[in-house]
Amino acid sequence: MRTNFDHLPSRKKTNCTKWDDLQKRFGCLSDADVLPMWVADMDFPTPPEIVEELTKRISHGVYGYTMVSDSFSTTVSQWMKTRHHADVDPSWVKFSPGVVPGIANAIQALSHEGDGVIIQPPVYYPFFSVVEDNQRKLVFNPLIETDRSYRIDFDDLRIKASRPDVKLMILCNPHNPVGRVFTREELLEIGAICLANDVKLIVDEIHADIVFKPHVHVSYLAMPDEIRNNGIVLISPSKTFNLAGFQTSAVMIPDAQLRAKYQRRSEITRTTSIGCCGETALEAAYNRCAYYADELVEYLGENKRFCEEQLSTRFPELTLFDLEGTYLLWIDFRQANIELNDLDRFMIEDVKVAVDYGHWFGEEGRGFIRLNIACPKALLVEAFDRLDKAMHG
C-alpha cells in the first residue's frame, strides 16, 4: 500500500465538524475525551497527488471568480466509465456545490409545493429536511428489516408511487445508514415502478466507490435507456477522497428536458458557481488517484472485519448489520440491557464515543447507532474497549 491509513492526523482546531463541533452537537461538557465517530468524513489525509495539484493552484496567488471548465464533465464521465461501467455523455454533467444542494435543486425543478416525495427510512436524515424545507410532503417506503439486512418493500413502493400526488423518489445507493448496495435487479424494479407512474428518481450515489466484494455498485446510469432517462444521479469525490470541504459534486442528467429544468433551477438558486479549488481537487482525485480508492476500500474492509470480530466475540447482545458498502456500520442495540431512550446519553456520556443516533434516520432506526469506521484501526480498538467497559463494567 502506498497510503498509510494508520496515521491519525490531528484535526482539532481546524473548524472540523467531526472533531470541533462535539460540544454543540452532542451537548457534552467537554470534547477532550470523546472519540468522534459520527459524521461521514474520514480521519485520513487526502492523497498526495491532490495536495500537490492544490498546492500548485494555491501558489498561483490569484483566486478570482472561477468557472467550471469542460474538463470537469469529461473527467466525471471518464470516472463513471472506468470505475462504474456507465456511459455518461459529458453534456449530461452539471456542477453542484454539494449532493444535498443538488437534491434540493432537483426537488424544486421537478415537483411543486405539496407534491409527495418518496424516501426509504431509515435513511440519511437530510433527505427528510430537504423535502420538508422545500414544502413537499414526505411519503415513506420503509425498508423491511431481514436477518442483519434490509430489503425493499416493492408492494408498498407500487402503492406509494401510484398516488397522484407523488412526483419524486430519492434513492440512496449505496444506502446510508443500512449499508445495502442495491442489485441490478432491485434497481431495475425500482426504475420500472417509477417510470410506470411518472415518478422521477433522484439517485444519490455519493458512496458508490466504497463497496465491499462480492458486492458491486451498479449505477442507475447503467440501466436501460428508458429507465435511466427518468432519473438524475449525483456523485462526489468528497467521501472517497475526503474532500467534503471543497463542496464540489456532479449531477448527471441524461434527459435533455429534465436537464434544462435542473439547470434553470440551479441558476435561480445561484448554485452554479464553483470555488477556485473545487475542480482542481475533483480532477486530481478522479484522474490520478484511482489507486487510493482501491487501497481505501481494502483498508476499510480490514476495519469492517475487525469490527465484525469484536462485535461477535465481545458483544453478543449487539447485532451488526451486513455492510455491503459505505464506511458506516449500523449496529442494533435493541437486545442490549440499555433503556432505548437512554442510548444516546449512554453513548456520549458513558462510552464517550460520538456516533449518529439511529432515530436521526427515522423512527425505524430507534435502538441503533451508526458508527463511522473510516479511521485508523487504533481508534476502533479504543472505541470497542470503551464500549466494553461501559456495557460490561
Ligand SMILES: Cc1ncc(COP(=O)(O)O)c(C=O)c1O
Ligand atoms: C447519502 C449521502 N448523501 C449526501 C451526503 C452529503 O453530501 P454533500 O456534502 O455533498 O451535500 C452524505 C454525507 O454524509 C451522504 O451520506
